[in-house]
Amino acid sequence: MNAAEIRAVLPQRYPLLLVDRVTSLEPGAVIETVKAITATEPCYAHLGDDATAEDYAYPASLLIESFGQSAALLWLAGSAPSHRLTDDALLLFVGAREYTVEGRAYPGDVVRHVVRLERVVADTAFATGESWVGERCIATVGSLMAARRPRAAVAEPAAGPTGVDRTIPANTSAQGGQHVR
Amino acid sequence: MTAATVAPDWRPAVPVSYAAPLPAVDRLRVAPRDGGWTITARVAVDPGSPNLAGHFPGQPIYPGVFVVETLCQAMAQAVPGAPRLRAVTSIRFLAALLGGDEMELTLDVDPADPGAPAPSGWAVRGTGRRNDGTVTARLRAVFDTGAGA
C-alpha cells in the first residue's frame, strides 16, 4: 500500500497523516508499516541552532499516532466494505495500556511498526505490537484501543456548560457533520 | 478534584525547545506535595492550528495523542530535570476536545519507588477536563528523572 492508497483509507491529513507505506498486510491479523522521519518534519520547525541531538528525538505523541494509524489501516483492511470509514464515521483513539518507550527515533530513521489485531468487540478494536528502528525496538504497545463512532456524535456540544463558555468561531465547522471527503 | 492546600499562581508555559508537534501547554500551576507535585496544565484547542487542519479536515478534534503531548510538556516544564516519558500505563479518552475548547490536565506526580533515597522516576496520575467540567481523559504514566539521569 503506497501513500496514495493510505490517503484514500485514512481520514487524517497533513501534517498528521503519519504512515508512509504499508510493507505487509494480513487483513484482520497483522500489518507492517513504515514512517520515515526527516529533519523537515513540522515538529522540528521551531528548534533553534542550539538544539541538542536529544532535542531531535521524535515526539512520543506522534509515534503513538503513527502506530495507531497503522492499527486503523489493519482494522479497516479486514472490515467488510460496508464497514469501511464513510463520511459519517470516524475512527477514534479511545485508549491504550502499557505503551513502553524503549528507545528514540531521530531524523534519518525509518520507523517500522508491527501491529497485530487482537480482537474487535462492539465496534472497538484492540491492537498490540512494537515499533522498530532497524533492529532496535523503540516502543512496545500492550494494547491500543480504537472505536468507530458516528461523526455527529463526536462533535456533539457538551450538555449544559457550567464553566467558561465554549466558544467556537462561527466560520469553522467544528460542530455538526461536515462531510469533506 | 484535588484540593490543593496552597494555591500557587498560574505561570505561562515557556517555549518548547525540543521536538514537538505543537505547544501543548499554555500555562501551568505547580504545587509541591509529599515528595512530589500536583501540576495543573491548561491548553486551548486552536481550531486554526495546522495540526487540526489534518485531524480532521472540516472537523477539528484535538487528537488523543496530544493529551500525551500536553502531559510530556507539563512534566518537562514543572519537574526539575525535565523528565521524559517512559511508559503510558493506561490512558483513556472519554470525550472529544473540539476547536474552541480548553483542556485542564491535572497531574499528581509521585516518586515511582517511594522507599528509595532519591527518586529513580515519577509515577503520574492525571485527569483531563474540558472547560464545561466534562472529564475528557484519564491516564497513568511513568517518567524518568530527566535527560541527565
Next chain:
Amino acid sequence: MSGENERYEQLREIIAEVLEIETDELTDTGDFAEEYQADSLRAIEILARIDKAFKVEIPQSELPELRNLKATYEAVTRHAGWQD
C-alpha cells in the same frame, strides 16, 4: 475445586487490572459501573481480556450481564463449558 478457585482468582486479577483497582478491592458482587466507575469501554475491555486469557468468546450481546465478578465468572463458565 482448586481449578475453579484458580480461574476465579485469575478473573479477579484481570478485571481489577482493567478497572485499575487492587485485587482485594474487587468484591464478588461489587457493581463494576456503580462501585468502580466502569464505563462502557471498560466493559468491552473486560470482554476482550477474557477472550485472550481463557480463549472464551462471550457474545457482545451479553455485555450488560457482566456487571460484577460473580456474574462475569458465571458467563465465562457457561461459554467455556467448564465443569467444576
